[in-house]
Amino acid sequence: MQKEFWLEKWQNNQTGFHKKSVHPLLIKHLDSLFLQNGNTVFVPLCGKSIDMLWLNNLGFKVVGVEFSELAVEQFFAENQLTFTKTSEEKFIRYDYQNIRIYQGDFFNLNAEMIKDTKAVYDRAAFIALPDDIAKKYTKKMYELFNESVKTLLITLEFEKKRGPIGPPFSTTIDKVNHFYQDYFKINLLEEIDIIEDEPKFREQGCDFLVERCFILQS
Ligand SMILES: C[S@@+](CC[C@H](N)C(=O)[O-])C[C@H]1O[C@@H](n2cnc3c(N)ncnc32)[C@H](O)[C@@H]1O
Numbered sequence: 001m002q003k004e005f006w007l008e009k010w011q012n013n014q015t016g017f018h019k020k021s022v023h024p025l026l027i028k029h030l031d032s033l034f035l036q037n038g039n040t041v042f043v044p045l046c047g048k049s050i051d052m053l054w055l056n057n058l059g060f061k062v063v064g065v066e067f068s069e070l071a072v073e074q075f076f077a078e079n080q081l082t083f084t085k086t087s088e089e090k091f092i093r094y095d096y097q098n099i100r101i102y103q104g105d106f107f108n109l110n111a112e113m114i115k116d117t118k119a120v121y122d123r124a125a126f127i128a129l130p131d132d133i134a135k136k137y138t139k140k141m142y143e144l145f146n147e148s149v150k151t152l153l154i155t156l157e158f159e160k161k162r163g164p165i166g167p168p169f170s171t172t173i174d175k176v177n178h179f180y181q182d183y184f185k186i187n188l189l190e191e192i193d194i195i196e197d198e199p200k201f202r203e204q205g206c207d208f209l210v211e212r213c214f215i216l217q218s
Contacts, residue, residue, distance in 0.1 A: 002133060003067055003105070006067050006068060007067065007068055007070075010068040010070040010071050011070065015047070015048075015071075016200065017047065017124050017128075017167075017168070018047055018048060018049070019049070019050070020050070021050075022050060022051055022054045023051055023123055023154065025152075025154055025190065025211065025213040026051055026054070026055075026121065026123065026152065026154075027054075028190070028213075029152060029189050029190070029213050029215075030058075030152075032150070032152065032189060032215050033118075033119040033150050033152055033215075034150070035060060035118055035119055036118075037059040037060075038059060038060070038061065039060055039061070039116075039118040039119065040060065040061040040062070040063060040114075040116045040117050040118055040119075041055050041060050041061070041062050041063075041117070041118070041119045041120070041121055042063050042064075042065075042114050042117040042119070042120045042121070042145075043055075043062060043063070043064040043065075043120075043121050043122075044064075044065055044106055044120065044122055044125045044137075044141075045065065045066065045067075045106060045122075045124070045125035045128060046064030046065060046066045046071075046075075046101065046125075047066060047068075047071050047075075047124070048066075048071045048072070048074045048075035048078065049064075049075075049123065050079070051121065051123065052064055052075070052099060053079055053099070055121070056097075056098055056099050060098075061098040061099075061100075061116070062098065062099045062100070063100045063101075063102070063113075063114055063117065064099075064100070064101040064102070065091075065101070065102045065103075065104065065106045065109060066101060066102075066103055067103070067104070067105060067106075068103075069092070069103055072092075072094055072101050072103045075101065076094065076096060081096040081097075081099070082096065083095060083096045084096075088102070088113070089108065089110070089113070090104050090105070090108040091103060091104035091108070091109075091113075092104065106137070106140070107136065107140060109140075109144065111143075111144055114144060114145075117144075117145060117149055118148070118149060118150075119149060119150050119151070119152065120141070120145065120149060120150070120151040120152070121151075121152050122151055122152065122153045122154065123154045124154070124168060125137075126138070126153060126155070126171070126179075127154075127155050127156055127166075127167070127168040127169055127171045128166075128167040128168055128169070129167070129169070130166070130167075130169065131169075134169075134179055135179065138179045138180055138183060139183070141183070142182075142183035142184070142218065145218070146218075147217070147218050149217070149218070150215055150216070150217045151184070151214075151215065151216040151217070152213065152214075152215060153176070153213070153214040153215075153216055154211065154212070154213050154214075155171035155175075155176060155211070155212045155214070156168050156170065156171060156209060156210070156211055156212075157170050157171055157172050157208075157209075157210040157212070158170050158195075158201055158206045158208065158209045158210070159205075159206060159207070159208075160201070160204045160205055160206055161204065161205025161206075162204050162205050163203075163204035163205075171212075173188065173212070176212075176214060180216055183218055184216035184217060184218050185216065185217050185218070186214055186215075186216055187214060187215045187216075187217075188212060188213075188214050189213045189214060189215055190212065190213045191210055191211065191212045191213075192210070192211050192212075193208050193209060193210055193211075194209050194210075194211050195207070195208050195209040
């Protein structure tokens with residue numbers, strides 16, 4: 001069900017979540033991840049995010065996971081990156097130098113595949129999931145990563161008067177606590193109202209759109 005939903009979005013080019021510029025909160029708070037040159041950053045539910053390219057250009061290895069073959073193919077084509085394609089377990093694995101994307105279901109990843117991860121960058125991943133799947137997602141994150149891995153999590157909170165409830169799903173601080181507190185320490189770094197920059201949310205009757213950036217660590 002979830003899978004068909006996302007594949008259809010990509011098929012129909014309904015990818016309003018995709019940003020053409022690097023996320024400002026990633027740029028601003030990257031230092032909070034305390035990464036060193038050559039460290040690996042895992043990007044769950046990565047779409048064709050150019051944030052992966054930005055991280056790679058800074059000298060980090062990047063591993064993404066994404067359901068949609070179209071998204072993965074577009075990522076490499078739009079950035080003019082030649083890739084090799086192999087199969088690994090239940091995934092098709094795409095490699096370009098220090099960028100690897102596993103095309104397949106996040107829930108099929110095993111610890112070996114992302115074993116050198118030093119940080120997780122979650123933008124529009126956790127908040128893209130309905131509660132029942134989000135619950136499994138946070139548990140899986142905990143199972144995959146050891147104590148030294150930090151997560152930069154970006155969320156959105158809003159109240160729509162019309163239009164679909166989600167995705168993205170409105171995410172309060174309480175919701176982050178509810179889903180993550182059994183597994184991680186949660187530290188709010190910043191919150192900012194970005195409604196002026198997001199006319200689509202305005203059209204759906206939102207008076208505010210609060211973006212937050214958290215650091216999570218187990
Ligand atoms: C809202 S988009 C965000 C993409 C990206 N993080 C970004 O910032 O542009 C969510 C993505 O997650 C993918 N996705 C959803 N569930 C997934 C799963 N279980 N395994 C892999 N990818 C998944 C969808 O195909 C979609 O591309």
